Amino acid sequence: MLSNSLIELDRAHLIHPVASYRGHEKLGVRVLKSAKGATVTDMTGHQMIDGFAGLWCVNAGYGHESIVEAAAKQMRELPYATGYFSLGSEPAIRLASELADRAPGDLNHIYFTLGGSDAVDSTVRFIRYYYHSLGTPEKDQFISLEQGYHGSSTVGAGLTALPVFHAGFGLPFDWQHKIPSHYAYRNPAGTDPQAIIASSVAVLKAKIEEIGAEHVAAFYVEPIQGSGGVLVPPTGWLKAMHEVCKQYDVLLVADEVITGFGRTGPLFACSDDDVVPDFMTTAKGLTSGYVPMGAVFMSDKVYNTIADGAGAAAIGHGYTYSAHPVSAAVGLEVLRLYENGLLENGVKAGARLMAGLESLKDHPLVGDVRGRGMLAAIELVTDKQKKTPLPAAADPSRRIFDRAWDNGLVIRAFGNGVLGYAPPLCCTESDIDAIIERTRLTLDQTLNDPDVRSAMA
Numbered sequence: 001m002l003s004n005s006l007i008e009l010d011r012a013h014l015i016h017p018v019a020s021y022r023g024h025e026k027l028g029v030r031v032l033k034s035a036k037g038a039t040v041t042d043m044t045g046h047q048m049i050d051g052f053a054g055l056w057c058v059n060a061g062y063g064h065e066s067i068v069e070a071a072a073k074q075m076r077e078l079p080y081a082t083g084y085f086s087l088g089s090e091p092a093i094r095l096a097s098e099l100a101d102r103a104p105g106d107l108n109h110i111y112f113t114l115g116g117s118d119a120v121d122s123t124v125r126f127i128r129y130y131y132h133s134l135g136t137p138e139k140d141q142f143i144s145l146e147q148g149y150h151g152s153s154t155v156g157a158g159l160t161a162l163p164v165f166h167a168g169f170g171l172p173f174d175w176q177h178k179i180p181s182h183y184a185y186r187n188p189a190g191t192d193p194q195a196i197i198a199s200s201v202a203v204l205k206a207k208i209e210e211i212g213a214e215h216v217a218a219f220y221v222e223p224i225q226g227s228g229g230v231l232v233p234p235t236g237w238l239k240a241m242h243e244v245c246k247q248y249d250v251l252l253v254a255d256e257v258i259t260g261f262g263r264t265g266p267l268f269a270c271s272d273d274d275v276v277p278d279f280m281t282t283a284k285g286l287t288s289g290y291v292p293m294g295a296v297f298m299s300d301k302v303y304n305t306i307a308d309g310a311g312a313a314a315i316g317h318g319y320t321y322s323a324h325p326v327s328a329a330v331g332l333e334v335l336r337l338y339e340n341g342l343l344e345n346g347v348k349a350g351a352r353l354m355a356g357l358e359s360l361k362d363h364p365l366v367g368d369v370r371g372r373g374m375l376a377a378i379e380l381v382t383d384k385q386k387k388t389p390l391p392a393a394a395d396p397s398r399r400i401f402d403r404a405w406d407n408g409l410v411i412r413a414f415g416n417g418v419l420g421y422a423p424p425l426c427c428t429e430s431d432i433d434a435i436i437e438r439t440r441l442t443l444d445q446t447l448n449d450p451d452v453r454s455a456m457a
């Protein structure tokens with residue numbers, strides 16, 4: 001098939017996620033053809049380092065034959081088994097057990113989903129059921145952070161705090177509340193970590209008291225905010241917020257869909273913060289994007305309350321593809337790869353990535369560099385003193401993305417001039433160095449754009 005006809009077929013039939021449909025029709029799809037390690041190749045043969053691991057999900061990198069084998073073997077043996085009617089499959093049971101072994105604290109119970117959005121959606125259902133079981137169904141208000149992302153389900157998109165997920169969708173619901181992000185680079189409390197923590201603690205307490213603690217069910221948080229622009233809280237921030245939750249008897253949901261599975265170093269970012277939440281949501285790196293799967297981790301306390309509350313009655317939550325055996329077989333193999341060198345390599349590569357991005361700080365466009373492990377961002381400004389964002393006309397999400405692409409690098413270019421990095425953990429030193437070199441070239445070219453140059457301080 002000619003690539004032109006593929007482009008036409010895409011234009012006519014395939015709806016793309018979070019896209020301007022008309023804009024996409026004009027632009028046309030770019031078809032990716034193959035990948036190996038950290039390198040992806042498009043239909044034209046153009047090769048790029050995938051600095052974003054697909055959609056921050058291909059943590060293991062591309063082309064692992066052992067993952068392909070694990071999936072094929074499971075497909076041959078038993079391609080599907082339902083979890084309904086008390087049935088099950090070996091890989092799903094083993095994966096649940098392996099995950100529980102490695103999860104922080106008493107997060108011993110795993111509910112498998114198809115991805116992150118339905119993992120978040122499932123937690124909302126479980127949390128409501130939990131409070132019904134306790135006899136306090138009036139605890140039904142949910143709090144999350146501005147700039148937060150918690151998926152695209154009808155309910156989860158209301159916990160998400162990105163305007164494009166709300167406008168036109170009748171969201172958020174009136175039981176979904178937001179408090180400001182820690183966003184250290186632009187926090188009105190200043191840049192001092194302790195001041196940022198104190199300010200976030202105060203706003204969370206104030207919000208809970210405004211709603212009434214007897215009505216607040218849960219607080220949702222990403223250990224590092226991803227889609228809001230890779231916003232890294234100060235050390236101790238998550239722990240301090242957890243203390244507030246405990247004080248007011250509010251459940252903490254750590255949304256680790258991006259941060260899980262080595263993205264920040266350890267298997268789960270919560271361990272960096274020494275926090276054991278009531279729920280953890282994961283997806284992406286769980287199967288490294290080779291097949292779809294997500295997982296809700298539930299604490300003993302929540303599980304037992306729900307189980308005892310329901311007694312002999314069925315808890316009416318389930319999906320046909322929950323605990324899918326092929327996804328679980330992939331999850332087991334991916335976990336083995338993480339623990340046989342990939343996590344370790346990710347830590348080394350992450351340190352090199354952060355050092356490389358730090359070295360870009362002298363570039364006239366770079367206002368901020370932030371990250372942890374293999375999750376990082378730089379924020380571009382035209383005035384470092386005033387932290388002035390790039391002019392909207394510079395259309396960073398298109399122009400800089402395209403330019404990096406042409407330079408052989410895939411990055412996430414956010415609309416506000418933040419460039420996001422989440423490369424596969426398998427990156428070699430030369431992959432990381434290429435990411436930095438190609439970023440510098442992209443920044444130099446952008447600085448030469450007449451509209452950017454004239455906006456510079």
Ligand SMILES: Cc1ncc(COP(=O)(O)O)c(C=O)c1O
Nearest residue numbers: 115116117149150151255257258
């Ligand atoms: C923190 C977080 N939660 C939930 C989701 C939704 O996951 P999915 O796109 O797999 O539905 C994402 C996706 O990027 C995410 O970053």
